[in-house]
Amino acid sequence: MVPVDCGASNEDEFHLADVLRDTTPDPETAYADREMFELLQRRLQRLPPVYREVVWLRGVQGFSTEEVANMLGVLPGTIKSAWHRARTKLADLATATTDKNASGNT
Numbered sequence: 001m002v003p004v005d006c007g008a009s010n011e012d013e014f015h016l017a018d019v020l021r022d023t024t025p026d027p028e029t030a031y032a033d034r035e036m037f038e039l040l041q042r043r044l045q046r047l048p049p050v051y052r053e054v055v056w057l058r059g060v061q062g063f064s065t066e067e068v069a070n071m072l073g074v075l076p077g078t079i080k081s082a083w084h085r086a087r088t089k090l091a092d093l094a095t096a097t098t099d100k101n102a103s104g105n106t
Contacts, residue, residue, distance in 0.1 A: 043093045051086035058083050 025033065040060075044052050057068045058079065065083070069076040 043090055046093055047086055047089055051082055051089060054079060054082040055086045055090070059087075 024030075044055060047055065053072070054068060057063045057071065058065065063071070065076045065079045069079045072079070
Protein backbone atom coordinates (compact mmCIF):
# COMPACT_ATOMS: atom_id res chain seq x y z
CA MET A 1 0.00 0.00 0.00
CA VAL A 2 1.34 3.44 -0.94
CA PRO A 3 0.55 6.42 1.28
CA VAL A 4 -1.20 9.35 -0.40
CA ASP A 5 1.59 11.80 0.37
CA CYS A 6 4.38 9.38 -0.81
CA GLY A 7 6.99 11.98 0.08
CA ALA A 8 6.27 14.18 -2.98
CA SER A 9 7.62 17.71 -2.94
CA ASN A 10 5.23 20.65 -2.95
CA GLU A 11 5.84 21.08 -6.71
CA ASP A 12 4.74 17.50 -7.41
CA GLU A 13 1.94 17.48 -4.86
CA PHE A 14 -1.53 16.64 -6.07
CA HIS A 15 -4.79 16.93 -4.29
CA LEU A 16 -7.24 14.09 -4.08
CA ALA A 17 -10.06 16.50 -4.93
CA ASP A 18 -8.32 17.30 -8.24
CA VAL A 19 -7.98 13.61 -9.07
CA LEU A 20 -11.58 12.82 -8.20
CA ARG A 21 -13.12 15.89 -9.85
CA ASP A 22 -15.72 14.99 -12.46
CA THR A 23 -14.58 16.60 -15.70
CA THR A 24 -17.42 15.30 -17.86
CA PRO A 25 -19.69 18.07 -19.10
CA ASP A 26 -23.19 18.31 -17.75
CA PRO A 27 -25.90 16.92 -20.07
CA GLU A 28 -26.98 20.38 -21.24
CA THR A 29 -23.43 21.35 -22.24
CA ALA A 30 -22.86 17.99 -23.92
CA TYR A 31 -26.09 18.42 -25.91
CA ALA A 32 -25.18 21.98 -26.96
CA ASP A 33 -21.68 20.86 -28.00
CA ARG A 34 -23.13 18.00 -30.06
CA GLU A 35 -25.67 20.33 -31.71
CA MET A 36 -22.93 22.84 -32.57
CA PHE A 37 -20.73 20.10 -34.04
CA GLU A 38 -23.61 18.77 -36.16
CA LEU A 39 -24.43 22.29 -37.38
CA LEU A 40 -20.79 22.83 -38.33
CA GLN A 41 -20.75 19.48 -40.16
CA ARG A 42 -23.88 20.41 -42.17
CA ARG A 43 -22.44 23.79 -43.12
CA LEU A 44 -19.07 22.31 -44.01
CA GLN A 45 -20.80 19.89 -46.39
CA ARG A 46 -22.15 22.88 -48.29
CA LEU A 47 -18.67 24.29 -48.92
CA PRO A 48 -16.57 23.40 -51.96
CA PRO A 49 -14.17 20.54 -51.11
CA VAL A 50 -11.04 22.72 -51.06
CA TYR A 51 -12.61 25.16 -48.57
CA ARG A 52 -13.93 22.28 -46.50
CA GLU A 53 -10.45 20.81 -46.25
CA VAL A 54 -8.87 24.13 -45.26
CA VAL A 55 -11.53 24.78 -42.61
CA TRP A 56 -11.09 21.30 -41.19
CA LEU A 57 -7.30 21.45 -41.05
CA ARG A 58 -6.89 25.11 -40.13
CA GLY A 59 -9.98 25.80 -38.05
CA VAL A 60 -10.91 22.50 -36.45
CA GLN A 61 -7.60 20.65 -36.22
CA GLY A 62 -5.66 23.84 -35.43
CA PHE A 63 -2.81 23.52 -37.92
CA SER A 64 -1.01 26.71 -38.92
CA THR A 65 -1.32 28.23 -42.37
CA GLU A 66 2.17 27.00 -43.23
CA GLU A 67 1.43 23.47 -42.03
CA VAL A 68 -1.76 23.27 -44.08
CA ALA A 69 0.08 24.65 -47.13
CA ASN A 70 2.73 21.94 -46.76
CA MET A 71 0.09 19.23 -46.33
CA LEU A 72 -1.79 20.31 -49.44
CA GLY A 73 1.29 21.19 -51.50
CA VAL A 74 0.33 24.81 -52.11
CA LEU A 75 1.65 28.22 -51.13
CA PRO A 76 0.64 29.74 -47.77
CA GLY A 77 -1.07 32.62 -49.60
CA THR A 78 -3.40 30.11 -51.24
CA ILE A 79 -4.39 28.78 -47.82
CA LYS A 80 -4.92 32.31 -46.47
CA SER A 81 -7.24 33.10 -49.40
CA ALA A 82 -9.13 29.83 -49.07
CA TRP A 83 -9.41 30.29 -45.29
CA HIS A 84 -10.84 33.79 -45.72
CA ARG A 85 -13.27 32.74 -48.45
CA ALA A 86 -14.39 29.68 -46.51
CA ARG A 87 -15.10 31.73 -43.38
CA THR A 88 -17.02 34.26 -45.49
CA LYS A 89 -19.11 31.46 -47.04
CA LEU A 90 -19.76 29.92 -43.60
CA ALA A 91 -20.87 33.31 -42.29
CA ASP A 92 -23.16 33.71 -45.33
CA LEU A 93 -24.63 30.26 -44.67
CA ALA A 94 -25.21 31.17 -41.03
CA THR A 95 -26.92 34.43 -42.01
CA ALA A 96 -29.07 32.66 -44.61
CA THR A 97 -30.10 30.05 -42.03
CA THR A 98 -30.89 32.73 -39.44
CA ASP A 99 -32.90 34.76 -41.97
CA LYS A 100 -34.77 31.64 -43.07
CA ASN A 101 -35.63 30.69 -39.47
CA ALA A 102 -36.67 34.26 -38.60
CA SER A 103 -39.17 34.29 -41.49
CA GLY A 104 -40.76 31.10 -40.20
CA ASN A 105 -39.47 28.78 -42.94
CA THR A 106 -37.50 25.68 -41.97
